[in-house]
Amino acid sequence: MNAALERKIIRWLHIVASIPIIGYVYGPVSTIPEAVIAVRWGILPAVALSGFWLWKGPWIKRLFR
Numbered sequence: 714m715n716a717a718l719e720r721k722i723i724r725w726l727h728i729v730a731s732i733p734i735i736g737y738v739y740g741p742v743s744t745i746p747e748a749v750i751a752v753r754w755g756i757l758p759a760v761a762l763s764g765f766w767l768w769k770g771p772w773i774k775r776l777f778r
Contacts, residue, residue: 727763
């Protein structure tokens with residue numbers, strides 16, 4: 714997998730995973746206990762890590778070469 718394809722996949726995963734966070738903030742998701750746990754402990758960290766990887770991924774890869 715080349716770098717452009719990897720970045721495109723991670724970018725779309727980041728965008729799609731952010732949709733439940735928007736529903737948590739602006740929608741009725743915050744009233745469903747299972748959804749609250751999923752957003753707080755699963756989706757939010759995944760979005761944060763994917764965003765960090767999009768930002769610093771090339772630097773980290775260069776560091777370990």
